Amino acid sequence: MCCIVFYEKPGCATNRLQKQLLRATGLQLDVKDLLSEPWTGERLRPFFGEKPVAEWFNPSAPAIKYGELDPSALTAEQAIDLMLDQPILIRxxxxxYGEHFMVGFDLATMSRELPCKGKFPSEPDHLDSCSMGHGTRVGCLIVDGE
Incomplete structure (x- = not known):
């Protein structure tokens, strides 16, 4: 079985749900701490592909959430520099997976690109954003809040 490298924020309830969904399709995960990973611009940049720079950012990061930083006003180079300095900004x-790199949790793309044995459930709206609730239910999967 091929392994998927999954960079998460430890303790994130949404990332925990995402990992559970991936594992339920038969995928094996190598889970890593996104915040403590020794990133370089060369290692980080492939994850963003052709997405607009603003979509590279975690919209729940305090600097973005409170309007201190406008990702749409940044160049790719500026964005990478900020993310290397403050990994919490990374979506x-x-x-x-091999030569496939992705940012965010897009089930349609993963269904096409990843070697899943099972099928993903229909995508809930909140699956690619920070979950601040005390529990999330998707289909028959339940993840307890933290």
Whole structure:
């Protein structure tokens, strides 16, 4: 079985749900701490592909959430520099499978790109954003809040 590298923020309830969904399809995960990973611009940049720079950012990061930083006003180079300095700004999860790199949790793309044995459930709206609740239910999967 091929392994998916899944970069998460430890303790994130949404990342925990995402990992549970991936494992339920038969995928094996190598889970890494996105915040303590020794990133370089060369290692980080492939995850974002052709997405607009603003979509590289975690919209729940305090600097973005409170309007201190406008990702749409940044160049790719500025964005990478900021993310290397403040990894909390990086949208998560980051997912790597062989030569495939992804940012965020897009089930349609993963269904096409990843070697899943099972099928993903229909995508809930909140699956690619920070979950601040005390529990999330998707289909028959339940993840307890933290």
């Amino acid at each position: 998560r999860p980051l997912i790597r």
